[in-house]
Amino acid sequence: MDKYWSTGIADIRPYMPGEQPAIAGLVKLNTNENPFPPSPAALEAIRHHANEDLRLYPDPDSTRLREAFAGVHGIAPECVFAGNSSDEVLAHAFLGLLKHASPVLFPDITYSFYPVYCYLYGIAFETVPLDAQFGVRIGDYARANGGIVLPNPNAPTGRALARGDIRRLLENNRESVVLVDEAYVDFGAESAIPLVEEFPNLLVTQTLSKSRSLAGLRVGFAVGQPGLLQALERVKGSFNSYPLDRLAIAGGTAALQDQAHFEHTRREVIAIREWLAAQLTRLGFEVVPSQANFLFAAHASHAGEGLLRLLRERRILVRHFAAPRIDRFLRITIGTRAQCELLVAALEDILQTC
């Protein structure tokens, strides 16, 4: 470490994103990107806004974008907060809503950015073990806490909770914030957004990165009652008043207005996922039931890390987490049908050889 760093900065533990190699022709199934292109209307809107108005600051409140998101979900724009990716929105939520004397609770196996925010902001946390099938047991969260964070579906497992489970959690946890991270919700899970009206302590986050095929545009949202969102506004206004550039606002708005493209592509992803799950099962994998755009799968007789390496030699990237309880597993993003067929053929080849 450098002598000039702030106190404590040597102890934070940055997130490790999946690799983004600049190698052509890779079958890239490692970072949960959508294999289908974004809405053509989004691309057209971006081109239209690539004009001299870029000399001007963007709308600090991303009003049009928030209105478009609100329109999709039938809620008021005042209940929508927008940020530069849901990672930024989550960071603001951790700092603005989850820093209390009691620890934040989240599953032991989940999005690995949650503890990273806690280290950054000095937030106490405790992890709650998933059950043996990687399911969340709602009852395990019935204890003193400074907030509860649940991704739904969970990552990297893909398992989802029903809205009724979230409701049950909220009914028994009214004194702290419940943050439901719905990055992958559109691939088959139920959103908790309809519960926001009833529960003033519910915050739901979403992103355009996955189901709207816009990981490259960095647009995320939080939904909650205005009193809750005000904490996020305060953090945003103390960090960067204009988090979304003019092109992200324009492209994101147009993407949200193209429901036909959204419905078509998300259904395709779901259909390919179900096909791939069946193929992996046939090849001897244990496949966790997924409502996300990825599968979490472990082979009965081959370690995850070895398979990752052998697939990489065949120019296919998947993701492996060297963590307790899940190091047998691979997380495989749903690609196009052709990409998934290449994966299946490669696995057949590997499993025959080894």
Add this chain to the structure above:
Amino acid sequence: MDKYWSTGIADIRPYMPGEQPAIAGLVKLNTNENPFPPSPAALEAIRHHANEDLRLYPDPDSTRLREAFAGVHGIAPECVFAGNSSDEVLAHAFLGLLKHASPVLFPDITYSFYPVYCYLYGIAFETVPLDAQFGVRIGDYARANGGIVLPNPNAPTGRALARGDIRRLLENNRESVVLVDEAYVDFGAESAIPLVEEFPNLLVTQTLSKSRSLAGLRVGFAVGQPGLLQALERVKGSFNSYPLDRLAIAGGTAALQDQAHFEHTRREVIAIREWLAAQLTRLGFEVVPSQANFLFAAHASHAGEGLLRLLRERRILVRHFAAPRIDRFLRITIGTRAQCELLVAALEDILQTC
């Protein structure tokens, strides 16, 4: 405040950006935007990248963009950090480099976001008075500190320090970080970037918002030795791994590569500034010598707030800060020559009437 907010969030004090009214035909001289359009090459690059690759995450390291910035300044890309606006870069610098037992020092009259970051992150700070002519006295910073932040040129005054003054400060302050915020440097001040090689505690920030006419794209930079930048990388990697979207990377890179457009437009801004300064002096204003794309001016017999209101009635927006020592002043962004002529005519009218 809401009962669910984090401890302390009610006490932070968000920044108040200049208003961004959606009214057509306003002469908008209130937020230091460049009156000239961005490089046509930047717009073309954005249109070119409005393609289906937006489904993929951007390069988390913004490599091409950092290389382009490094190329302009003749430094190594390893000495360049990029973020979603220089406000974000500054936020990361405050958290990563300026949080120590001793207070951070910055001028009493300066960019009003600096204390905002301190409140957000719980950083102790002390302000150091500018002299009666709004000049920075380097000797006043020779005391125990957890870092020194100097904008050069300063805002809202426009006054600049020579590189030799910055060097003198660095020679006498080797134990903590010196952050030189060069948001406006291209309009006539000397950059401290050539000093980075010599001083491992120097961090210089810049932005494409002002001199590259890209306030709407949100691109900022920090320059420093790699050991210093590593603190910013750690904060970034604990906050949002992909801060810049694909379009900002593409457009920013192309803008940096178009030095001819940059030189032409910045010289125009400087020429208009000098003309406007002479006009304001003729009308009885005290005009602070400016090396920025704005002027800070006070009329001998008219209060700043009243002039602001009368200009607004004539559809001309300027900025006023209701703060000690500067409430007589208006901060006037340099617009086109035509816009500045409208301003002068309006002021002539107002001053004759009142």
